[in-house]
Amino acid sequence: MQTIDKPLRDLDNNLFDTTIHRRKTRPVKVGNVTVGGNNPVVVQSMINEDTLDVDASVAAIRRLHEIGCEIVRVTVPSLAHAKAVGEIKAKLAQTYQPVPLVADVHHNGMKIALEVAKHVDKVRINPGLYVFEKPSSDRTSYSAEEFAQIGEKIKETLEPLVVSLREQGKAMRIGVNHGSLSERMLFTYGDTPEGMVESALEFIKICESLDFRNLVISMKASRVPVMLAAYRLMVKRMDELGMDYPLHLGVTEAGDGEYGRIKSTAGIGTLLAEGIGDTIRVSLTEAPEKEIPVCYSILQALGLRKTMVEYVACPSCGRTLFNLEEVLHQVREATKHLTGLDIAVMGCIVNGPGEMADADYGYVGKQPGYISLYRGREEIKKVPETEGVKELINLIKADGKWVDP
Incomplete structure (x- = not known):
């Protein structure tokens, strides 16, 4: 052999x-x-x-x-x-x-x-x-x-x-x-x-x-x-x-x-x-x-130029805990004017933290009705789903990476 x-x-x-x-x-x-x-x-x-x-x-x-x-x-x-x-x-x-x-x-x-x-x-x-x-x-x-x-x-x-x-x-x-x-x-x-x-x-x-x-x-x-x-x-x-x-x-x-x-x-x-x-x-x-x-x-x-936000998002499946397509749209509309950031929107905890490991910020469905927000690999806070996008913006602002549209 x-x-x-x-x-x-x-x-x-x-x-x-x-x-x-x-x-x-x-x-x-x-x-x-x-x-x-x-x-x-x-x-x-x-x-x-x-x-x-x-x-x-x-x-x-x-x-x-x-x-x-x-x-x-x-x-x-x-x-x-x-x-x-x-x-x-x-x-x-x-x-x-x-x-x-x-x-x-x-x-x-x-x-x-x-x-x-x-x-x-x-x-x-x-x-x-x-x-x-x-x-x-x-x-x-x-x-x-x-x-x-x-x-x-x-x-x-x-x-x-x-x-x-x-x-x-x-x-x-x-x-x-x-x-x-x-x-x-x-x-x-x-x-x-x-x-x-x-x-x-x-x-x-x-x-x-x-x-x-x-x-x-x-x-x-x-x-x-x-x-x-x-x-x-x-x-x-x-x-x-x-x-x-x-x-x-x-x-x-x-x-x-x-x-x-x-x-x-x-x-x-x-x-x-x-x-x-x-x-x-x-x-x-x-x-x-x-x-x-x-x-x-x-x-x-191809990683040759970075001129907009890079969104990482899973394709959604039966484990997804929120309307992923709608939430991704909300996150994109709120942050698309930024440059140089990677933002992940993941529907569940199974693939979330691993698949979004290279992202600057993560928006993950961990339990029904709640969103976990990440900075890199670190979970920062858990917030009600209705406040998820607003709190993501606040996290980006707290890090000094936000600019107004």
Whole structure:
């Protein structure tokens, strides 16, 4: 009979490591926010107002920023839009405060990008659309010479923008989308994560040849398995090439409602748990403000940021001594404005103290009609159920951890 000489924990310590070890990346400044390095994962969103409507755009950006969105993207489909962004930036500074802005530039956007680069902190370009490659109906492949020729055309078109951003100390996001790979990449690599990665690397190498490295990279797809594969391959190739650029994570076109949130969490959360990702956006077909709570919930669940109360609550069973769903709602409504606390709401004594051992405060049903309040593992007092929430607040106040809503 075979015996095990060492405990399992000695064989592979990684199995017991509960810390997420983030991939080391270079810091890239976007206005007054820094993406990458040792900085927290940054939350982004995008307004859906027409950028030509300066007042509406300013109001939308402000709404997002006030609820925690740290970088805001605007679309810039024309030169007029690019100039309007200058007015938006100025009005934000005059009426609110500077907000890090990113301009989305597509479709032969060199002139647009050069104009908007004066006004924003980062320009996002899509390699599949930045230089339009006219498709040919009878083409079956690209020769190496044709591939290289288009690569030179891309460099010629991209260089003025790179030089402008470099001289201004601003940033660029090379944002590859699975659904908009260029024909050249599709013929050469197929509709694959490899094609996405090679598309990004082509643009990265052009930037590096011009001594510009204020880059953030994204590899978005609407299908989670494709998105995961693309980011993982991107990291592998960057590691092989000695690149340390931060990554912006997102599942593009995730949809709306519960499924849109689950889909985004499946993609973004999986990569963050692997240590991949420096900034995120949850792309919902809803008001942009709805995206921000989802971002923070993902980050908090993984222990990457603490921006709200963490509630620990059992699922309820026949042993539960009060209406757990209702009481959890009452506790949440009374304390949800606090930050940095863990509060447990447990229905009975069987699992209560053990399951909530890591919580700052506990609210436990010990006997019918009464609630036991805990500070950490210590039971502080037993109070009537009708006074439970009020007494929990008093306990938090007594510890100096309460702030008024």
